[in-house]
Amino acid sequence: MKKILVYLESADNKLKRVSYELITAGKQLASKTSAELVGVAFNASPDALYTAKEYGLTKSYRVTSPLFSTYSPSLYSKAIVQLIRQNGFDLMLFPAHTYGFELASRISADLEASYASDCIALDFVDGNLIVKKPVYAGKSQINVKLLGEIKVCSLRPNVFTATPSQTDELVIEEFAPEVTETDRKELVVNTLKNEGKLDVLEADIVVSGGRGIKGPENYHLIETLANLLGGAVGASRAVVDAGWRPHSEQVGQTGKTVSPTLYVACGISGAIQHLAGMSSSKYILAINKDKDAPIFKVADYGIVGDLFTVIPKLIENIKKYKE
Amino acid sequence: MNILVAISRVPDTATKIIIGPDGKSIDEKGVKFIINPYDEFALEEGLRLKEKFGGTVVTITVGPEASKEVIRSALAMGADRAVLIKTDGFFDSFFTAKNIANYAKQFNPDIIFFGRQSVDFDSLSVPSMVAEFLGIPAITIVSKLTIDGKKVIAERDIIGGKEVVETTLPCVISAQKGLNEPRYPKLPDILKAKNKPIEEIEPQPVAPKIEILGMEVPLRSRKNKIVGDSDEEIAEIVRLLHEEAKII
Ligand SMILES: Cc1cc2nc3c(=O)[nH]c(=O)nc-3n(C[C@H](O)[C@H](O)[C@H](O)COP(=O)(O)OP(=O)(O)OC[C@H]3O[C@@H](n4cnc5c(N)ncnc54)[C@H](O)[C@@H]3O)c2cc1C
Numbered sequence: 001m002k003k004i005l006v007y008l009e010s011a012d013n014k015l016k017r018v019s020y021e022l023i024t025a026g027k028q029l030a031s032k033t034s035a036e037l038v039g040v041a042f043n044a045s046p047d048a049l050y051t052a053k054e055y056g057l058t059k060s061y062r063v064t065s066p067l068f069s070t071y072s073p074s075l076y077s078k079a080i081v082q083l084i085r086q087n088g089f090d091l092m093l094f095p096a097h098t099y100g101f102e103l104a105s106r107i108s109a110d111l112e113a114s115y116a117s118d119c120i121a122l123d124f125v126d127g128n129l130i131v132k133k134p135v136y137a138g139k140s141q142i143n144v145k146l147l148g149e150i151k152v153c154s155l156r157p158n159v160f161t162a163t164p165s166q167t168d169e170l171v172i173e174e175f176a177p178e179v180t181e182t183d184r185k186e187l188v189v190n191t192l193k194n195e196g197k198l199d200v201l202e203a204d205i206v207v208s209g210g211r212g213i214k215g216p217e218n219y220h221l222i223e224t225l226a227n228l229l230g231g232a233v234g235a236s237r238a239v240v241d242a243g244w245r246p247h248s249e250q251v252g253q254t255g256k257t258v259s260p261t262l263y264v265a266c267g268i269s270g271a272i273q274h275l276a277g278m279s280s281s282k283y284i285l286a287i288n289k290d291k292d293a294p295i296f297k298v299a300d301y302g303i304v305g306d307l308f309t310v311i312p313k314l315i316e317n318i319k320k321y322k323e
Numbered sequence: 324m325n326i327l328v329a330i331s332r333v334p335d336t337a338t339k340i341i342i343g344p345d346g347k348s349i350d351e352k353g354v355k356f357i358i359n360p361y362d363e364f365a366l367e368e369g370l371r372l373k374e375k376f377g378g379t380v381v382t383i384t385v386g387p388e389a390s391k392e393v394i395r396s397a398l399a400m401g402a403d404r405a406v407l408i409k410t411d412g413f414f415d416s417f418f419t420a421k422n423i424a425n426y427a428k429q430f431n432p433d434i435i436f437f438g439r440q441s442v443d444f445d446s447l448s449v450p451s452m453v454a455e456f457l458g459i460p461a462i463t464i465v466s467k468l469t470i471d472g473k474k475v476i477a478e479r480d481i482i483g484g485k486e487v488v489e490t491t492l493p494c495v496i497s498a499q500k501g502l503n504e505p506r507y508p509k510l511p512d513i514l515k516a517k518n519k520p521i522e523e524i525e526p527q528p529v530a531p532k533i534e535i536l537g538m539e540v541p542l543r544s545r546k547n548k549i550v551g552d553s554d555e556e557i558a559e560i561v562r563l564l565h566e567e568a569k570i571i
């Protein structure tokens with residue numbers, strides 16, 4: 001490995017947390033192989049990029065042409081491929097989310113590179129890049145060797161820790177790709193934000209409800225607990241299929257895969273397809289009235305009881321610590 | 324309209340995964356294989372386009388001979404014919420994408436549907452790779468799709484919300500749950516599917532880009548402290564959340 005490129009994304013004049021995670025993961029590989037680590041960001045303000053100094057990044061490219069004002073996978077990947085070719089990068093790291101999956105896949109196809117998606121560990125062993133990746137919805141995982149000269153990985157958010165390591169200087173270099181309007185094959189015409197709601201994919205704590213919550217009118221219990229913990233609200237498929245909650249909150253095989261520090265499952269039985277979406281959480285707390293519910297098998301902490309009395313008591317107790 | 328739908332064959336989502344004797348793949352004994360659930364949304368959307376605009380729906384699968392069983396269910400849902408790029412043993416996403424793109428070059432589809440991800444290796448990579456090989460646009464993880472002449476409008480999930488994306492045909496679409504409600508084949512459809520053609524194609528050999536060194540079941544030892552619902556027990560759990568997990 002000689003040159004590693006990390007894809008950085010900004011939000012609110014900082015970088016997204018996953019970008020700092022990527023920088024840390026990239027730095028660890030770079031130091032093992034004496035490689036250079038460089039960032040690339042589209043539309044990030046210099047101030048946002050400079051926050052990467054706190055995580056030890058010393059150089060980043062910045063693409064500012066108005067053509068890049070909205071995301072397009074074909075356009076962005078073309079620009080990044082040019083950057084890679086001109087500078088001889090041989091490892092690229094992307095976040096494993098919608099945009100990152102698209103860019104990493106397109107770039108690896110274009111460069112005929114080796115690609116491993118949704119990695120949860122990276123290591124450099126005897127000159128080889130070895131990654132760990134969950135398969136079969138996290139029921140097993142594989143260790144993969146990337147074979148080619150050029151390698152691409154996408155890294156699962158929330159799994160790699162972002163470790164602060166201050167540097168004095170971060171050099172920002174403008175990069176002006178040779179692209180035209182016709183290279184933008186997809187156009188984002190509207191973005192609908194779930195206002196004021198934290199996405200389960202970005203939250204450090206997720207509180208989910210299942211069929212045990214009985215109806216949408218009781219979901220305020222889940223919301224209150226989530227708000228108190230500063231977490232996001234999730235749901236099982238049973239709840240989403242019943243129309244009580246939107247699909248954007250569904251956790252599991254056909255929903256989102258989350259790995260928060262704490263996952264709280266309230267009135268969720270723990271079907272294998274639900275476990276697929278949350279079993280890599282750091283800590284799991286389950287509340288269920290059935291002591292034999294499978295969710296307890298994967299739980300760190302479990303309370304056997306009626307959630308309608310347990311959750312209010314939990315809230316009361318947590319408040320004592322918060323005060 | 325020429326409509327191509329990529330169908331992957333995967334273990335039923337309820338399968339308990341047991342690692343096979345080679346230590347690198349699953350033990351397939353007793354495993355039931357199904358159409359990748361997301362590919363059912365892809366196929367349903369393709370069938371609806373055909374019903375609206377006319378045309379042909381062809382499915383394409385990269386996999387072993389045994390894939391024919393799931394291909395038959397795709398034909399029973401209503402696809403006109405199927406292509407099987409026959410491959411044994413391990414193959415990676417690059418191989419799959421390259422071979423699907425090769426077939427697409429001769430079939431000239433107006434639209435290619437994929438599932439959001441194949442629930443075996445969960446890579447979310449083949450749709451974008453195929454689009455790149457063909458030099459066409461792609462919108463992935465789509466939960467709502469409108470086609471008007473050559474114009475394509477899609478709604479798709481991103482972190483924290485949705486976005487509406489426009490593009491033009493020919494393009495790649497990958498289907499998210501919620502795009503539609505896939506139909507159940509009726510008995511006559513299942514019988515009819517028996518006579519629909521499955522064309523077998525030799526794959527273009529592509530050197531592997533990755534090597535699987537081993538497969539393991541994740542070892543995650545959980546504390547497994549399960550208590551009752553008395554006030555003291557709940558207070559104890561909250562104390563542990565504070566002291567052990569350090570979240571409060
Ligand atoms: C292809 C496929 C994909 C799927 N994808 C997903 C997915 O992405 N996500 C997902 O979640 N599921 C998914 N499923 C569905 C999954 O199999 C289960 O049906 C679903 O997870 C059940 O949801 P649940 O736990 O809320 O409901 P149930 O299984 O009905 O469990 C309800 C639980 O609540 C408990 N309970 C009831 N009342 C109370 C109370 N008052 N206090 C405390 N506890 C109480 C009960 O003891 C029970 O354990 C999928 C299934 C298939 C076939």
Ligand SMILES: Nc1ncnc2c1ncn2[C@@H]1O[C@H](COP(=O)(O)O)[C@@H](O)[C@H]1O
Nearest residue numbers: 329331385437438440441446447448449
């Ligand atoms: N072996 C395969 N044969 C046909 N289509 C596939 C195959 N693997 C993946 N696909 C298609 O690509 C989509 C995304 O798969 P993946 O990128 O592997 O997660 C799937 O939903 C299928 O539509």
